[in-house]
Amino acid sequence: xxxxxxxxxxxxxxxxxxxxxxxxxxxxxxxxxxxxxxxxxxxxxxxxxxxxxxxxxxxxxxxxxxxxxxxxxxxxxxxxxxxxxxxxxxxxxxxxxxxxxxxxxxxxxxxxxx
Amino acid sequence: xxxxxxxxxxxxxxxxxxxxxxxxxxxxxxxxxxxxxxxxxxxxxxxxxxxxxxxxxxxxxxxxxxxxxxxxxxxxxxxxxxxxxxxxxxxxxxxxxxxxxxxxxxxxxxxxxxxxxxxxxxxxxxxxxxxxxxxxxxxxxxxxxxxxxxxxxxxxxxxxxxxxxxxxxxxxxxxxxxxxxxxxxxxxxxxxxxxxxxxxxxxxxxxxxxxxxxxxxxxxxxxxxxxxxxxxxxxxxxxxxxxxxxxxxxxxxxxxxxxxxxxxxxxxxxxxxxxxxxxxxxxxxxxxxxxxxxxxxxxxxxxxxxxxxxxxxxxxxxxxxxxxxxxxxxxxxxxxxxxxxxxxxxxxxxxxxxxxxxxxxxxxxxxxxxxxxxxxxxxxxxxxxxxxxxxxxxxxxxxxxxxxxxxxxxxxxxxxxxxxxxxxxxxxxxxxxxxxxxxxxxxxxxxxxxxxxxxxxxxxxxxxxxxxxxxxxxxxxxxxxxxxxxxxxxxxxxxxxxxxxxxxxxxxxxxxxxxxxxxxxxxxxxxxxxxxxxxxxxxxxxxxxxxxxxxxxxxxxxxxxxxxxxxxxxxxxxxxxxxxxxxxxxxxxxxxxxxxxxxxxxxxxxxxxxxxxxxxxxxxxxxxxxxxxxxxxxxxxxxxxxxxxxxxxxxxxxxxxxxxxxxxxxxxxxxxxxxxxxxxxxxxxxxxxxxxxxxxxxxxxxxxxxxxxxxxxxxxxxxxxxxxxxxxxxxxxxxxxxxxxxxxxxxxxxxxxxxxxxxxxxxxxxxxxxxxxxxxxxxxxxxxxxxxxxxxxxxxxxxxxxxxxxxxxx
Numbered sequence: 016x017x018x019x020x021x022x023x024x025x026x027x028x029x030x031x032x033x034x035x036x037x038x039x040x041x042x043x044x045x046x047x048x049x050x051x052x053x054x055x056x057x058x059x060x061x062x063x064x065x066x067x068x069x070x071x072x073x074x075x076x077x078x079x080x081x082x083x084x085x086x087x088x089x090x091x092x093x094x095x096x097x098x099x100x101x102x103x104x105x106x107x108x109x110x111x112x113x114x115x116x117x118x119x120x121x122x123x124x125x126x127x128x129x
Numbered sequence: 130x131x132x133x134x135x136x137x138x139x140x141x142x143x144x145x146x147x148x149x150x151x152x153x154x155x156x157x158x159x160x161x162x163x164x165x166x167x168x169x170x171x172x173x174x175x176x177x178x179x180x181x182x183x184x185x186x187x188x189x190x191x192x193x194x195x196x197x198x199x200x201x202x203x204x205x206x207x208x209x210x211x212x213x214x215x216x217x218x219x220x221x222x223x224x225x226x227x228x229x230x231x232x233x234x235x236x237x238x239x240x241x242x243x244x245x246x247x248x249x250x251x252x253x254x255x256x257x258x259x260x261x262x263x264x265x266x267x268x269x270x271x272x273x274x275x276x277x278x279x280x281x282x283x284x285x286x287x288x289x290x291x292x293x294x295x296x297x298x299x300x301x302x303x304x305x306x307x308x309x310x311x312x313x314x315x316x317x318x319x320x321x322x323x324x325x326x327x328x329x330x331x332x333x334x335x336x337x338x339x340x341x342x343x344x345x346x347x348x349x350x351x352x353x354x355x356x357x358x359x360x361x362x363x364x365x366x367x368x369x370x371x372x373x374x375x376x377x378x379x380x381x382x383x384x385x386x387x388x389x390x391x392x393x394x395x396x397x398x399x400x401x402x403x404x405x406x407x408x409x410x411x412x413x414x415x416x417x418x419x420x421x422x423x424x425x426x427x428x429x430x431x432x433x434x435x436x437x438x439x440x441x442x443x444x445x446x447x448x449x450x451x452x453x454x455x456x457x458x459x460x461x462x463x464x465x466x467x468x469x470x471x472x473x474x475x476x477x478x479x480x481x482x483x484x485x486x487x488x489x490x491x492x493x494x495x496x497x498x499x500x501x502x503x504x505x506x507x508x509x510x511x512x513x514x515x516x517x518x519x520x521x522x523x524x525x526x527x528x529x530x531x532x533x534x535x536x537x538x539x540x541x542x543x544x545x546x547x548x549x550x551x552x553x554x555x556x557x558x559x560x561x562x563x564x565x566x567x568x569x570x571x572x573x574x575x576x577x578x579x580x581x582x583x584x585x586x587x588x589x590x591x592x593x594x595x596x597x598x599x600x601x602x603x604x605x606x607x608x609x610x611x612x613x614x615x616x617x618x619x620x621x622x623x624x625x626x627x628x629x630x631x632x633x634x635x636x637x638x639x640x641x642x643x644x645x646x647x648x649x650x651x652x653x654x655x656x657x658x659x660x661x662x663x664x665x666x667x668x669x670x671x672x673x674x675x676x677x678x679x680x681x682x683x684x685x686x687x688x689x690x691x692x693x694x695x696x697x698x699x700x701x702x703x704x705x706x707x708x709x710x711x712x713x714x715x716x717x718x719x720x721x722x723x724x725x726x727x728x729x730x731x732x733x734x735x736x737x738x739x740x741x742x743x744x745x746x747x748x749x750x751x752x753x754x755x756x757x758x759x760x761x762x763x764x765x766x767x768x769x770x771x772x773x774x775x776x777x778x779x780x781x782x783x784x785x786x787x788x789x790x791x792x793x794x795x796x797x798x799x800x801x802x803x804x805x806x807x808x809x810x811x812x813x814x815x816x817x818x819x820x821x822x823x824x825x826x827x828x829x830x831x832x833x834x835x836x837x838x839x840x841x842x843x844x845x846x847x848x849x850x851x852x853x854x855x856x857x858x859x860x861x862x863x864x865x866x867x868x869x870x871x872x873x874x875x876x877x878x879x880x881x882x883x884x885x886x887x888x889x890x891x892x893x894x895x896x897x898x899x900x901x902x903x904x905x906x907x908x909x910x911x912x913x914x915x916x917x918x919x920x921x922x923x924x925x926x927x928x929x930x931x932x933x934x935x936x937x938x939x
Contacts, residue, residue, distance in 0.1 A: 027939045036932075038653060038679035045939040053937075057653045074695040077683040077743075079656040086656035088683040088691050090587070093656070104581045123939055 024113065025127040028120050029053065032061065035121070040076040040085075042066055045125055051112050052076035053121065054096055056083055061121055062096035063114040069094070069107030132160045135434065136221055136231040138211045138378065140165025142174055143407025143423045144237030145193055150431030152201060153619070154650065158435060161203045162229050164221070166210040169261055170194050173571055175420050175606050178453075181264050181292030185568070192571045214382035216400055233434060236379060236390055236398070236405035240372040240418065245280065249342030254350035255366045258289045267367065271296035274364035278302075278353055280339055282309040284451055286369035287322075290331055291453045293367070301332040301361060303339060303353070305370075313449050313460045317476055318483045318499040325456055325481065334361070342366055374409045374416050389416040394441045396430040406430045412444060419447050420606040424573065432622065437648065439622065448509045450502070450604030457498070459505035459600075462512040463487055464495035475526050486525060491517050493525070503543065504528040506593070506600045506609060514611050517888060529593070543597040552594050555587035563595060567602045574608040575599065590842040612875060613886065618657040620649050625661070625875035632665050638674045640666065656682070661876035664763065667799060668871050671913035678933075684761035686933060688920045689746055697746060698739045700760035701753050702796070705770045705788035705808075706734030712755060719752050731760070733767030733805065747931050750921040756796070757921040763877075766805045768792040769817065773810035773827070782827035784810035787859060791825075794860050795867065797917030798910070801874040801883070804867065819847050822880040823863050828852075832859050836866055836892065837884040845881040848889050851897045865896045865906035871913075872906075 027045075035041050035055040043051040043063075052066040052075050060083065066076050073089030083096045093102040094109060101107040113124030135151075137144045140163050148161060165171075171193040179185040198205040206227060213222040214234065222228050242257035244250050254274075256266050270277075271293055279290040282304030294300045302309075308319035309326075323333055338356040345351035352362040374389040385391045385399040389411025396404050396412075406426040408418055417423065422445035432440035448461030466472050466487040475484045480500070486508065487495035492515050496508040507529040511518060518525060548561025566572060566581045575595050579586040585595045599607035616622050623631070628647070637643040640662050644654060654662065659680035666674035684690050689697035701716070716736055720728050726740040735758055741749055750757075759765060770788030774780030788808040798804070807816040808825040818824025820840035824847045826833045831854045838847025853862055869892060874883040884892060896903050924930045 029937050029939050034932075034937075036679060039933075041937050043937045043939050050936075051939075071693070072695075074691075077687070077691060077695070079659065079682060080679065081653040081655050081659065082651055089693065091656060125939055 023127045024124045026115065026122040027125050028122050030121050032059070032116055032119050032121055035061070038080045040078075040080065042074075042076045043123065045123075048125075050074075050076075051123065052085075053114065053123070054080055054085060056080060056096065060096075061114050061116050063112035063123055064094070064096065064099050065110045065112065067109060068092055069101055069109050070105070075109070133158060133232040134230055135159035135161045135233045135235065136229050137161065137163045137235045137237060138221065139237035139239055139407070139409075140167065140169075140171055140205070140207065141237060141239050141407065142171065142192070142420060143239070143427060144235060145171040146424055146427035147235060147237065147406050147430050147434070148201075148203065149193075150428050151434050154431060154435035154437060156201070159233070161201075162206070163198070163203055164206045164209050164211050164223060164227075164229075166208070167260055167262065168208045170198070170205070170207070172261065174260070175603065177258070177261070177264050178288040178292060180261075181258075181267060181289065182295045187261060189568065190571075211378060214378060214384075214403075216382055216384075216403075219402065232402065234403045235430065235434070236403060236409060237407045238375040238378055238409040240408040240416075241375045242368060243371045243373050244368055245339055245370055247339055247341050249344060249350070249353075250368070252342055252344050252350045252366075253348050254364060255342060255368060257368050258285050259372070267293060267365075268296065270365045271298050275299060276301075276363045277365040277367060278361060278363040279367040279369055280353075281369035281371065282306070282311075282333070282335075283369065283371065284310065284313065284449065285372075286367070287326065287451060288453060289367045289369055291326070291329070293365075294330055298365070299332075300330075301334060301363070302326075303334045303337050303355075303361075305336065305338055307336055309333075310451070310458070313451070313464075313497075314458065314499065315465060315485060315497055317474075318458070318485070318497055321478060321481060321483050321499050322451075322456065322458060326453075372408065372418055374411065376409060379405070379409075387411055387414075394429075394443060395433045396426055396442060397433070404430050404434065412442065415444060417445060417447065419449060421445060421608060422447060424606075424608055437622075446509075446513055448505070448604075450505070450600065457500060457502040459498040459502035459604075460496065461505070461509045462493075462495035463489075464497035466495065470494065473526050484526060488518065488522075491519055493518050503597070506596045506607075509600075510596075510609065510611060514613070514886075516886075543594060543601055552598070553582075553584035553587070553591045556583040558582050558584035560598060563598050564602055567599060573599070573603065573606055588842055612878070617661060618655055620651045620654050620658050621647055623647060628662070629665055629669070632669050636670075638666060638670050640677055640680060654680075664799065664801065664876050668913065671909075672916050685763070687743060687746065688757055688761065688924070689741070689743075690761045692739065694740075696740045696742055698737050698760070699741055699746070699749055699753070700731060700735055700737045700758040701755035702758040702792075703735045703755075704792050705768055705785050707770075707785060707789065708736075715753055715755070719749055722752065723749055731767075733760070734769050735760075735767065744934050744936055746934050747924050751925045753921075755921075756919045759796070762799065763802050764800055764804065765792070765795045765798045766803050768795075769805070769807040769821070771808075771810050771815035773808075777810055779813060780810035780827070781829045782810055782832070784808045784816065784825075784827050787825065787827070787832070787856060788816075790856065791860065791863060794864065795914070797914050797919075798867065798871075799917075800867065800871050801876050802879045804870075804880070806863070820844060821847060823847075823866065825859060825863070831855075834859070834862055834866075837881040837889070839879055839881040841879070848884070850889075850893065861903065861907045862896060864910045865903040866892060868906040868910035868913075869895055871910070 040052050040054045050066040053063045066074050068087040070092045073087045075085050077088045078085040084093050086093045092105050099109040099111045115122050173190040173192050176190040210224045211221045212224050220230050242259045277293045277298045277300045279286045280303045282302050290300045290302050308316045340356045341354045343352045354360045376386040379386050379390045390405040390409050391411050392405050398405050407423045429440035429442040451458040470487050470489045473486045482500035485497045493511045550560045585592045596609050663677050663680040725738045729737045731737050768788040768791050770785045773784035804822045806823045807818040807821040809816040809818045810827045818826050820838040824835040833852045834850045835847035836850045839845040
């Protein structure tokens with residue numbers, strides 16, 4: 016479940032699962048880091064990606080969620096929520112962020128403060 | 130669950146395309162085994178001619194390499210010919226001793242080249258032109274021998290002759306009939322073709338019947354003899370006199386055949402476990418030797434193999450193109466004509482151009498083009514759409530460019546464009562990139578080109594050009610369909626029309642219910658189908674279907690326009706373009722308070738505040754205290770007006786007041802695409818009514834209504850609809866027309882495209898001529914709009930509706 020980052024990460028509670036609409040998303044701001052988009056699929060799986068399309072930096076959080084994928088609002092690239100890979104034939108990848116749901120709370124795995 | 134066994138006999142384009150279509154629907158239903166006689170994986174048979182000429186190689190034309198079969202768990206037996214079907218035991222047996230059991234069998238045995246029943250066909254040096262083996266034999270012969278005779282002046286014969294000539298042989302074409310390509314061209318076009326092939330060095334012997342192929346005593350060919358006694362010396366004979374559906378296997382198994390394996394509209398043979406597709410098939414008495422019908426069959430057969438049971442194949446309209454570089458021949462539909470048809474022809478023998486268009490009952494039914502085939506795709510589309518060509522008729526011959534279609538729908542001479550010409554201006558895609566993708570990836574549809582190159586994937590105005598490039602590259606194999614025949618997206622097999630019908634007839638009121646009923650393939654659809662479904666449900670069942678916010682694209686969800694940097698633009702409504710000092714002050718204050726980087730006057734007579742952060746939107750709306758201008762929606766945008774008779778010395782009516790009344794009447798109306806109106810106070814037309822979805826022009830005696838104008842991608846002039854007397858008439862006629870559009874247009878179809886599909890007369894009959902229907906349409910529009918509230922006020926008032934705009938912090 017841990018990030019590949021060398022830095023120790025910590026789980027940070029951000030909201031309840033019902034604060035994210037099904038087939039929708041919320042944006043999380045985290046001091047000194049790029050905004051993170053947290054998505055909730057129709058099957059209640061929750062995913063988190065850096066909120067930047069690998070194509071031209073569009074906000075993926077404003078995209079349309081379907082299955083385990085999101086379609087970017089700017090030029091309709093479709094990005095897989097599970098691994099951040101753009102769907103073929105487009106090529107590109109956005110960094111994913113660790114996320115877990117426990118007792119109805121959503122936690123992000125963020126770099127820990129010192 | 131144990132998987133069923135599907136055995137495919139024939140590893141060609143039809144069989145494998147069916148498997149591809151099946152895997153799109155269901156990957157887990159079958160264990161699939163494929164038998165192919167040739168020692169190659171599936172290749173693009175229609176590109177054998179460029180391989181023969183040396184323009185492409187075998188590797189270039191492979192469609193599915195071995196790894197594709199492996200990836201999909203398909204057992205492939207190459208070099209293995211099925212020789213027997215035991216229908217009682219449901220088994221097939223091959224010439225190399227294999228047996229395979231099946232639950233479903235798919236026959237895709239293709240066709241066999243026809244051999245003339247004359248002596249000498251078994252001599253060394255007699256070849257056919259059907260597969261890679263034949264092409265290799267011809268290439269080998271061309272390197273060793275000098276003279277070739279091709280028997281048969283059809284598509285295959287001429288392509289073989291051209292290929293052998295390009296490889297340096299002296300080639301003569303022997304043809305039984307009086308003119309070449311007698312199944313594709315009429316006599317006049319054929320004569321032009323024969324002339325230009327002759328210039329390239331081909332010899333023609335017309336109206337000659339071959340009586341025997343002569344041997345040299347050592348088992349090789351030395352010449353041929355004709356019925357009239359004449360002889361022709363040659364080293365190589367290519368037999369290209371036609372193909373016959375390969376029904377040997379079916380015949381031996383007792384399956385009903387009649388010049389092809391007889392199938393019904395679901396591609397099922399007389400044995401219900403056995404399906405058949407492609408050139409071996411006889412459907413409603415037709416056997417097709419072209420690739421486009423075979424793709425349509427593959428789709429239907431796959432649907433039934435996947436147990437979906439909804440596809441139906443109703444036969445195909447076909448088009449053909451001769452693949453000889455530098456010679457353009459195109460024909461489609463019933464180009465020969467008959468007693469009940471008329472023909473428009475253009476003949477320029479010196480310039481090498483000949484065109485014939487065949488018309489029946491005001492509809493284009495066939496086209497035959499030689500020399501200038503640029504408009505082939507357009508004619509083919511007109512034939513398939515079977516629309517009335519009444520209004521086009523005068524200019525039909527001169528092509529799509531002559532009907533005022535400036536630069537966007539494929540009328541530019543694609544064939545003559547250099548590879549560096551930009552085709553898609555939105556995504557910067559050049560012709561060369563598209564051609565390369567079509568060739569290398571084996572693309573057949575505009576959708577595939579969109580996916581691989583991005584061309585035509587944004588505004589779509591270059592779709593016609595892309596279609597044209599497809600036709601130029603792969604001829605009749607190009608899978609080009611009008612939107613009315615296309616499935617909505619890859620998630621389902623239904624067209625927009627079928628969807629609307631199902632929603633109405635089955636009383637479907639939610640997206641999940643619709644997807645379940647129509648067996649959607651993906652769990653929540655995609656960004657193409659969900660917004661369309663949401664619109665169809667809302668417009669069919671107002672007050673009953675719930676608007677699904679998550680199925681709207683971002684602009685309609687945020688009620689503002691997203692910009693390239695992720696900020697938004699805000700356009701408050703200014704009724705009829707009229708504002709006041711206090712509104713202007715509030716706008717100025719908002720611009721200061723939120724540091725709006727740009728304030729701009731729009732083309733729709735209002736003010737745009739650009740560069741606003743999403744989280745600031747509700748506060749901006751609150752401070753503006755003005756209603757939404759819906760500048761972001763597939764909905765009523767603006768009603769543009771001129772000042773009218775209150776101030777203007779030429780004005781005949783109060784156009785500003787009329788515009789405001791219309792805007793208030795229609796505000797909140799969602800529609801298949803955006804809708805723009807204008808009202809001008811006199812025929813000088815300062816409000817530009819001629820390029821609006823509904824344009825109104827005041828005259829002294831009343832109001833003239835024009836519909837279907839468009840100032841966008843392709844400028845369209847609005848057409849005269851009706852002249853009415855009163856202010857209330859304007860509201861009712863305009864509203865009724867828009868309701869008809871809301872109920873009948875496909876999602877993302879502007880009024881001009883809707884009208885060109887259904888015809889202006891259709892709209893007039895329902896709105897102008899039928900007063901009762903007009904009143905009902907208008908009442909339904911009023912009912913639908915009655916549920917709409919101002920979306921900005923709603924979000925300012927309700928905290929729960931603001932969640933979309935609030936960020937979280939960690």
